[in-house]
Amino acid sequence: MNVKVELFGVPRARAGVPQVDMEFPTDQTSLGEVLTALVRMFPNLAGECILEAGLASGYTANLDGEAFVRDVGAKIQDGQSLLIMSADAGG
Amino acid sequence: MPSLHGYHGGYLRIDVSNGRVEFVQLSAAVLRRYLGGVGLGVHLMLRERAAECEALSAAAPLAFVFSPLVGGPLTTSAKFAVVHKSPLTNRLNDSLASSGFAISGKKTGADALVLRGAAAALSVLVLDGRQAVLEPATELAGASAREAEAALLKKYGPDFSAAVIGPAGERGVRYATISHSGRHAGRGGAGAVLGAKNIKAVLVRGEQRCTWSDPSGLTALAKELAMKSWGPATAKYRELGTASNLLAFNRLGALPTRNFQAGSFAGAVDLSPEALETDRKKTRQSCAACTIGCEHIYPVKAQKNDDESNNTVRLEYENLFALGPLCGVRDADSVLAASRLCDDLGIDTVSAGGTIAFAMECVERQLLDAPWLRFGDGSAVLKALELIGRREGLGGLLALGSRRLAERIGQDALAFAPQVKGLEIPGYEPRALQTMALGFAVGSRGADHNRSGAYEADFSEQADRRALSPKSAPLAVESEDRAALIDSLILCKFLRGVFTDFHGEIGHILQNTTGWEISPDELRETARRIVSAKKLFNQQAGWSPSEDTLPQRFLQTPLSDDPRASLSAESLQAAIVAYNQTRGWSPEGWLPRRIADEIMADADLQD
Structure with missing residues (x-):
C-alpha cells in the first residue's frame, strides 16, 4: 500500500523535502508505523518532531486534509495522504 | 496603602490639552482582579467612562497599560497594551506591542498612562517620570512612523522610548496603528485616536522600578521559562x-x-x-x-x-x-x-x-x-x-x-x-475553521485571532474543523479565557505551547512577582471577569446581539474550492447561544445584572 506524506514548516525543513511517497507491505498501516518509517528515512525528524511515542507535542498530523490525528494507532488506508505540520496554528 | 510588589499602585491621567498630570491610585484589590495589560485597560476604560465618548473626540481616553511582569526577568514580558474605544468598531479595542516602551513607560512610576483631551496643534507628549511636557511637533507632520521615531530619539536621547503614529494616524485613518521600534499596536485604530488628540508621539523615561516579592524565585522561574522557550514548541x-x-x-x-x-x-x-x-x-x-x-x-x-x-x-x-x-x-x-x-x-x-x-x-x-x-x-x-x-x-x-x-x-x-x-477578519477562513468562526462572531473587538485562538481546536482532534458542535462553545470560551490571562499578564502568546500546567505556572509567576497566592481557580475567575468586563463596555457603547455574527457570505455560500466548508446561520446562532450560556450570560449575550454590578463596583471604587 502507498501513503503520501506531506511535510510543512519545521518538519519539511528537517526532512529537506516537501513530500514523500511511502510503501508498506500491508493493506493498512497506522500513524505510528508511518512515523517510525519516516524517522528511518529522515533521521533529523527524530527527537524534535517525532518521538518514540509518536508526534512531539508541538506537532500534529492530518489525514487527507480532513481529520486531525495524534493517536499512533490511528489507521491509515492505501492511497491516503498524511500531512505533518505544527500544532500551533497561530501567526 | 500596604506596599505592592510588581506594581506602582496607580496610573497617570494626563490631559494633553494642557499637560496636566494626575496620579490616580489603584487598590491592590483592583490590580489583583484585573492584573494588567488588557484586563487593567478594560477596567480603566470603564472607570474613565470611555464607552460614552465618541471614539475620535478629545474626551475619549486612550490608555497605555503595563503589567506586573514588565521590567522583570521573564522572557517576552516587555509588552504594553493600548486600550480605547475603537473608531473602527465603536466597541472596546485593545492592542498589544512590545519592547522598550513598556519598560521605560513603567519606569515613569505608573501602571498605566491614560491620555485625555487634545493638543491645540500637532505635539509630542514628553513624560519624564511623572512630569509631562507638550512640545510642538509641526516639523514631524506627515513623517512616517519610522522617521518620526528616529528623529525624536535623536532629539531627546536614547534613554527615552517613543510610541508614534504615522501619517495615517494624523489623518484619521480608522485602522491607524501606534508604532514603537517598528512594532505596532496594530488593530482597531489606536493611531487614529492618538492622532485625534494631535499627539504625534509619546516619549517616556523614568527611574522608578518596582520590587518583586521573591526576586530569586522569580529569576529561577524566568530561567526555566527561557529554557523551555528555546524548545520545539x-x-x-x-x-x-x-x-x-x-x-x-x-x-x-x-x-x-x-x-x-x-x-x-x-x-x-x-x-x-x-x-x-x-x-x-x-x-x-x-x-x-x-x-x-x-x-x-x-x-x-x-x-x-x-x-x-x-x-x-x-x-x-x-x-x-x-x-x-x-x-x-x-x-x-x-x-x-x-x-x-x-x-x-x-x-x-x-x-x-x-x-x-x-x-x-x-x-x-x-x-x-x-x-x-x-x-x-x-x-x-x-x-x-x-x-x-x-x-x-x-x-x-x-x-x-x-x-x-x-x-x-x-x-x-x-x-x-x-x-x-x-x-x-484575519487570515483564518471561517468556513474551514468553524470553532474560529464562533470566536470571530462573539469577539468583543470584532473578528480577532488574538483574543480568541479557537483555531487551535480546529487544528486538533478536539473538533471537526468544518462543523460546529456542542463542544465548540466550551472550546471557544476556554481559548478566549486563556488569551485574556496572557494579554493581561502580559506574555507573548507564542509561549502558550511551552506551559504544561498553564494556570499553575502562571500562578507561581504571579506569586513570585506580587506575593499574592493565586490559585488556578482564581485565575480562571479573573479571566472570566476580564472577558465580561469587555462585554460590559460594549453594552455601554451600544452593543446589541445582532452584531455577534458573520457576514452573510460566510453563512450562505460554501467555499468555492471546498464545498463541504459550509456554515449555516442556524448552526452559528446555536453555537453563539451555547457560548453565551457557557459564560453565564443570557442566551442573547447580555450580562446578568449581578456580574455587571460587580464589575462596575470595581470601576466606581474610590481608592
Whole structure:
C-alpha cells in the first residue's frame, strides 16, 4: 500500500523535502508505523518532531486534509495522504 | 496603602490639552482582579467612562497599560497594551506591542498612562517620570512612523522610548496603528485616536522600578521559562517566522483568498517563507526581553522615493495573507513592499488588505468605479495604500474600513465586506475553521485571532474543523479565557505551547512577582471577569446581539474550492447561544445584572 506524506514548516525543513511517497507491505498501516518509517528515512525528524511515542507535542498530523490525528494507532488506508505540520496554528 | 510588589499602585491621567498630570491610585484589590495589560485597560476604560465618548473626540481616553511582569526577568514580558474605544468598531479595542516602551513607560512610576483631551496643534507628549511636557511637533507632520521615531530619539536621547503614529494616524485613518521600534499596536485604530488628540508621539523615561516579592524565585522561574522557550514548541517561529503555516493553511483550504472567495491560492508557494528565503538575505530580530526571536526581516526592492539603505520589513503571516492571497497577489516583492508601506504609514495590514480586497471585489461586481483596482495587481495594492495614507480620492473611502465602505456603497455590499463589528477578519477562513468562526462572531473587538485562538481546536482532534458542535462553545470560551490571562499578564502568546500546567505556572509567576497566592481557580475567575468586563463596555457603547455574527457570505455560500466548508446561520446562532450560556450570560449575550454590578463596583471604587 502507498501513503503520501506531506511535510510543512519545521518538519519539511528537517526532512529537506516537501513530500514523500511511502510503501508498506500491508493493506493498512497506522500513524505510528508511518512515523517510525519516516524517522528511518529522515533521521533529523527524530527527537524534535517525532518521538518514540509518536508526534512531539508541538506537532500534529492530518489525514487527507480532513481529520486531525495524534493517536499512533490511528489507521491509515492505501492511497491516503498524511500531512505533518505544527500544532500551533497561530501567526 | 500596604506596599505592592510588581506594581506602582496607580496610573497617570494626563490631559494633553494642557499637560496636566494626575496620579490616580489603584487598590491592590483592583490590580489583583484585573492584573494588567488588557484586563487593567478594560477596567480603566470603564472607570474613565470611555464607552460614552465618541471614539475620535478629545474626551475619549486612550490608555497605555503595563503589567506586573514588565521590567522583570521573564522572557517576552516587555509588552504594553493600548486600550480605547475603537473608531473602527465603536466597541472596546485593545492592542498589544512590545519592547522598550513598556519598560521605560513603567519606569515613569505608573501602571498605566491614560491620555485625555487634545493638543491645540500637532505635539509630542514628553513624560519624564511623572512630569509631562507638550512640545510642538509641526516639523514631524506627515513623517512616517519610522522617521518620526528616529528623529525624536535623536532629539531627546536614547534613554527615552517613543510610541508614534504615522501619517495615517494624523489623518484619521480608522485602522491607524501606534508604532514603537517598528512594532505596532496594530488593530482597531489606536493611531487614529492618538492622532485625534494631535499627539504625534509619546516619549517616556523614568527611574522608578518596582520590587518583586521573591526576586530569586522569580529569576529561577524566568530561567526555566527561557529554557523551555528555546524548545520545539517555538521552533517554527524561530526558523520560519509567523508565516510558517502559510502552506499548511493553503493545503487545508483555510487560507483566505480574493476577499474570502476561496480558501486556497495558486500563488501560495511563491509567498511561503521557504520560497522567500531562497533568493533573499533574511535577518532575525527579537523584541526586548524575548528569547523566541520570531521576527524575520526581509529586504524590500526599492520603490520610488525609497531610502534603500534601510529598506527592510518584518514579515508576518497576517501581512502576507492580507496583502497577498486576500488581494490575489502572488508577487512576493509587491507584498513585501506593501507591508513596508503599511509600516511607514502606520496602518494595520489586516484591515488595509481586507478593505482593499473588498474594494477589488466591488470593482469586479461594478459596484465601485475604480477599474485600476484589480485582484492580482500588486502595484494597485501599493497605489491604494498610498491613497489611504493621504486620504485622497478613493483612499478617503478605503480609510473608513470595509464596513463603512460597504454602507456607503449600499446594495448587497455588506454581505461580502470581510468584517465583524467593523474589524476586518484575519487570515483564518471561517468556513474551514468553524470553532474560529464562533470566536470571530462573539469577539468583543470584532473578528480577532488574538483574543480568541479557537483555531487551535480546529487544528486538533478536539473538533471537526468544518462543523460546529456542542463542544465548540466550551472550546471557544476556554481559548478566549486563556488569551485574556496572557494579554493581561502580559506574555507573548507564542509561549502558550511551552506551559504544561498553564494556570499553575502562571500562578507561581504571579506569586513570585506580587506575593499574592493565586490559585488556578482564581485565575480562571479573573479571566472570566476580564472577558465580561469587555462585554460590559460594549453594552455601554451600544452593543446589541445582532452584531455577534458573520457576514452573510460566510453563512450562505460554501467555499468555492471546498464545498463541504459550509456554515449555516442556524448552526452559528446555536453555537453563539451555547457560548453565551457557557459564560453565564443570557442566551442573547447580555450580562446578568449581578456580574455587571460587580464589575462596575470595581470601576466606581474610590481608592
